[in-house]
Amino acid sequence: MAKARMTTASVADSLSIMTGVMGPTLAKGVIVRRPKVVALAERLDLDGGAVRRMQKLRRRYGDGPLRVRMPGPPRVLILSGRDLKRVLDGTPEPFAAASSEKRAALAHFEPKVALASHGAKRAVRRRFNETALETATPMHSLAPGFTEMVEEEVELLLRDADRNGELDWDRFFRSWYRLVRRVILGVEAREDHELTDMLADLRARGNWAFLRSRAERLRDRFHDRLNRHLERAEPGTLAARIAAMPTTPEMAPSHQVAQWLFAFDPGGMATFRALALLSTHDEERELAMEEADAATAPSRLPRLRGALLESLRLWPTTPGILRETTRDTEWENGHLPKGTGITIFAPYFHRDETQLDFAHRFVPRIWAEGDPAARFPLVPFSRGPGVCPASDFVPMICSHVLAALLARRRFRLVSHELSPEQELPGLLDNYSIRFAVS
Numbered sequence: 001m002a003k004a005r006m007t008t009a010s011v012a013d014s015l016s017i018m019t020g021v022m023g024p025t026l027a028k029g030v031i032v033r034r035p036k037v038v039a040l041a042e043r044l045d046l047d048g049g050a051v052r053r054m055q056k057l058r059r060r061y062g063d064g065p066l067r068v069r070m071p072g073p074p075r076v077l078i079l080s081g082r083d084l085k086r087v088l089d090g091t092p093e094p095f096a097a098a099s100s101e102k103r104a105a106l107a108h109f110e111p112k113v114a115l116a117s118h119g120a121k122r123a124v125r126r127r128f129n130e131t132a133l134e135t136a137t138p139m140h141s142l143a144p145g146f147t148e149m150v151e152e153e154v155e156l157l158l159r160d161a162d163r164n165g166e167l168d169w170d171r172f173f174r175s176w177y178r179l180v181r182r183v184i185l186g187v188e189a190r191e192d193h194e195l196t197d198m199l200a201d202l203r204a205r206g207n208w209a210f211l212r213s214r215a216e217r218l219r220d221r222f223h224d225r226l227n228r229h230l231e232r233a234e235p236g237t238l239a240a241r242i243a244a245m246p247t248t249p250e251m252a253p254s255h256q257v258a259q260w261l262f263a264f265d266p267g268g269m270a271t272f273r274a275l276a277l278l279s280t281h282d283e284e285r286e287l288a289m290e291e292a293d294a295a296t297a298p299s300r301l302p303r304l305r306g307a308l309l310e311s312l313r314l315w316p317t318t319p320g321i322l323r324e325t326t327r328d329t330e331w332e333n334g335h336l337p338k339g340t341g342i343t344i345f346a347p348y349f350h351r352d353e354t355q356l357d358f359a360h361r362f363v364p365r366i367w368a369e370g371d372p373a374a375r376f377p378l379v380p381f382s383r384g385p386g387v388c389p390a391s392d393f394v395p396m397i398c399s400h401v402l403a404a405l406l407a408r409r410r411f412r413l414v415s416h417e418l419s420p421e422q423e424l425p426g427l428l429d430n431y432s433i434r435f436a437v438s
């Protein structure tokens, strides 16, 4: 029997998807953001426009998936929560996380990372991540030491901000990565900006995936330097956690750790945006701080975690979750061949006011209250077997950074106008956020 052809977007709609949904995401930089393009995207509301375009497609074509006419292997967009669940719960078979464009992008700096691996290798590398990051436990066993590091780094950052009278992204980010290098590698790596600068160069190449040649010498130097830090296994760090685990060369620890160093960059963006939200939503800030004052560190801080997760819902740092089919699959509206690329555009699910009455507002409590199933299809950390293995680790670090900042100073957002009375913008450019600090 002939296989039903998948619902396919018209040429005009396919062009509009490429220019209005995929284009801006690629232009902003998938592996490392390009600040000028992020600023432009904020000004032109490209992210809001992309969500509206997706909503129009669903009205026109139904629940999808929707095949896009474009050069290269077949590609579909996911348009319903039901299909999102099917794809993410069906990772890595038949929906592989290691899609070809992801493998090409990550090969520039971490070809053996779990995210770019498949089959037995992926299973081993995924387990490595879950064990070291203690994915199954809500609070990492090394959290008490990490929260002390947070307190020390925030104190130093604020002294610097006091001298300047202002806190901007550059100051915040330099301090953020000192903390990240301490948490992962130890105090000896605190000032090793060169390590993360090397990674940033490699990531900039990763933005171009197949289109840019690999800088293999730089990649080797980066991994040698990272391995020297890991070998020290400084007590109280993730490097020590790794040293206490049985590891095999197949696990390629430095490739997994490169991903951690890389992925803390969006953690910094989400934290800074959450600070912008908290500094402009007085009621939410008071509630969160009451809770933080009453807590003994380290604590789960549900409201500050909620603030961080809201920052990620409103402005997802992984807007495109990509999969590739490993065999032919059948759907209600047609057939997809093996090798089809699947795109889940998270902002469409997170900011869909036809499904969520809180779509454009800051509502931290949705992450703390009620049945987690009710939060579906919100996927800031993805879901299913490919869910981010740091989906508790990241909020733990970020919520403690927010608590430490807000306990010490008042922050007034001077760069943007955000308010509980107005819908929040489609994008908040983290690079231009500035606070007056008092």
Ligand code: HEM
Pocket: 097, 114, 115, 116, 126, 129, 133, 259, 260, 261, 263, 264, 266, 267, 268, 270, 312, 317, 318, 321, 322, 379, 380, 381, 382, 385, 386, 387, 388, 389, 390, 393, 394
């Ligand atoms: C705001 C911060 C972060 C967000 C929003 C985030 C989100 C995500 C998402 C959506 C994925 C799935 C990607 C895909 O399937 O294509 C993912 C994968 C992953 N994340 Fe995170 N992440 C963050 C930070 C981190 C950090 C700090 C670490 C490590 C310390 C980490 C470790 C990983 C790893 C190892 C994977 C690959 C998992 C696999 O393929 O099985 N992430 N993350």
